[in-house]
Amino acid sequence: MLKERQGSSNKAINIGLLGFGTVAGGVYRILKERGKEITSMLSAPVEIKKIFTRGSRNLFPESAKSLAVKDFGDILNDRDIDIIIELIGGINPAKEYIIKAIESGKSIITANKALLAEYSEEIFKLCLKNNVHIGFEAAVGGGIPILRSIKNGLAGDSIRSVYSIINGTSNYILSKMTKEGGKFNEILKKAQEKGYAESDPSLDINGVDSAHKLVILGRLAFSASISMEDVIIEGIKDISQLDINFSKELGYIIKLLGILKNEDSKIEIRVHPTLIPSSSLIANVDGVFNAFFLNAGYAGPLSFTGYGAGSLPTASAVIGDLIEIAGKLIHNDKHHDLILSEKFNKIRIKKKKDIISRYYLRFSAADRPGVLAKISGILGGHSISIASMIQKGRQVKGSVSIVITTHEANEDELLNSIKECDGLDVVSAKTVVLRIEDIEDKL
Numbered sequence: 001m002l003k004e005r006q007g008s009s010n011k012a013i014n015i016g017l018l019g020f021g022t023v024a025g026g027v028y029r030i031l032k033e034r035g036k037e038i039t040s041m042l043s044a045p046v047e048i049k050k051i052f053t054r055g056s057r058n059l060f061p062e063s064a065k066s067l068a069v070k071d072f073g074d075i076l077n078d079r080d081i082d083i084i085i086e087l088i089g090g091i092n093p094a095k096e097y098i099i100k101a102i103e104s105g106k107s108i109i110t111a112n113k114a115l116l117a118e119y120s121e122e123i124f125k126l127c128l129k130n131n132v133h134i135g136f137e138a139a140v141g142g143g144i145p146i147l148r149s150i151k152n153g154l155a156g157d158s159i160r161s162v163y164s165i166i167n168g169t170s171n172y173i174l175s176k177m178t179k180e181g182g183k184f185n186e187i188l189k190k191a192q193e194k195g196y197a198e199s200d201p202s203l204d205i206n207g208v209d210s211a212h213k214l215v216i217l218g219r220l221a222f223s224a225s226i227s228m229e230d231v232i233i234e235g236i237k238d239i240s241q242l243d244i245n246f247s248k249e250l251g252y253i254i255k256l257l258g259i260l261k262n263e264d265s266k267i268e269i270r271v272h273p274t275l276i277p278s279s280s281l282i283a284n285v286d287g288v289f290n291a292f293f294l295n296a297g298y299a300g301p302l303s304f305t306g307y308g309a310g311s312l313p314t315a316s317a318v319i320g321d322l323i324e325i326a327g328k329l330i331h332n333d334k335h336h337d338l339i340l341s342e343k344f345n346k347i348r349i350k351k352k353k354d355i356i357s358r359y360y361l362r363f364s365a366a367d368r369p370g371v372l373a374k375i376s377g378i379l380g381g382h383s384i385s386i387a388s389m390i391q392k393g394r395q396v397k398g399s400v401s402i403v404i405t406t407h408e409a410n411e412d413e414l415l416n417s418i419k420e421c422d423g424l425d426v427v428s429a430k431t432v433v434l435r436i437e438d439i440e441d442k443l
């Protein structure tokens with residue numbers, strides 16, 4: 001049973017805000033601008049009572065300065081604070097603050113994807129034990145209400161697959177390289193200047209930020225216990241202009257996708273650069289936009305696109321959680337959110353070696369008679385069937401690019417065949433291997 005809120009139902013809901021960076025600034029602004037509407041919606045005011053930040057207070061508007069406290073304990077021990085909004089990010093000290101807050105009976109709203117991907121099971125258990133609510137819509141897809149749509153709108157449906165773009169920084173870099181060309185590091189710098197990248201941008205580039213979000217999404221979509229160790233993660237740092245150009249020629253665009261698939265309770269969960277048909281909807285989601293293309297058993301295909309980061313879009317998701325949780329507290333709604341339930345479906349996570357996919361292969365090989373026969377012979381020997389081949393130019397002495405796409409093949413066989421090819425004396429560099437997904441998301 002959830003804790004009874006003391007006092008009249010129109011008593012203010014008080015918030016303790018942890019952190020005052022880009023997103024917290026947006027939360028503060030929306031509450032200022034929409035305070036009257038929110039109060040009338042809930043029949044009680046929702047107010048930020050205290051703000052704790054260890055960082056600089058440069059971003060504090062004049063009106064917020066009096067709310068600043070020096071110590072987390074000032075918020076934790078304030079019995080009038082009902083909800084804590086954690087916008088510090090990272091594991092420590094956010095985890096410690098959230099656990100202490102839950103244990104002292106305060107509900108939580110957080111945008112902390114890294115923390116939830118690693119510790120949500122522990123945190124949810126604690127919420128159940130201490131009868132508090134938790135909201136984390138802002139952790140995945142910024143301003144896109146994707147978690148709420150899965151949790152509520154699709155609660156009775158069965159989700160078969162999700163293709164997602166969940167890292168704006170990577171999508172910005174790949175879109176720029178595809179549309180305008182340019183150097184990876186210079187484009188990354190621009191993404192950082194725009195304020196989308198993580199404080200450690202390697203998390204954006206190496207796919208870990210996408211994996212954090214995909215784990216949270218997967219748990220909700222499949223009611224399954226999924227952890228970071230289950231995710232196949234490959235980032236975009238080795239994607240070259242050459243591969244982008246060859247892909248275009250083949251009718252594909254390269255995107256960093258977060259993919260979830262559920263076939264007969266065998267789940268695939270992977271983040272990697274993927275060739276997708278340039279005519280598909282998701283291939284046309286560019287720049288810092290995020291996107292989710294779901295295939296649900298009953299609702300059919302569904303698509304969501306929008307800002308996956310940024311102050312006001314992410315703050316909008318936080319405010320959505322705030323209104324939901326404040327409403328529950330005001331009306332003493334004792335129902336736990338179903339996502340906190342530990343009743344997980346029985347699933348098996350597919351191992352990398354068992355994945356079946358189509359592949360894009362770029363060999364760097366000598367331009368001599370018989371080279372292609374050797375490569376195709378090795379592929380054939382591993383039951384890998386060739387779908388198309390491109391070779392351009394002529395290099396009497398050096399090497400040329402030979403691009404091959406395959407029909408569906410088993411990943412283990414494919415990687416063994418590439419190992420063999422890379423051992424040939426006519427192959428001069430490590431072969432590039434990318435997966436192809438022939439997504440049919442046209443409406």
Ligand code: HSE
Pocket residue numbers: 142166167168169170196197198204209308309310
């Ligand atoms: N670094 C993330 C991105 C921010 O680029 O999408 C939102 O989580």
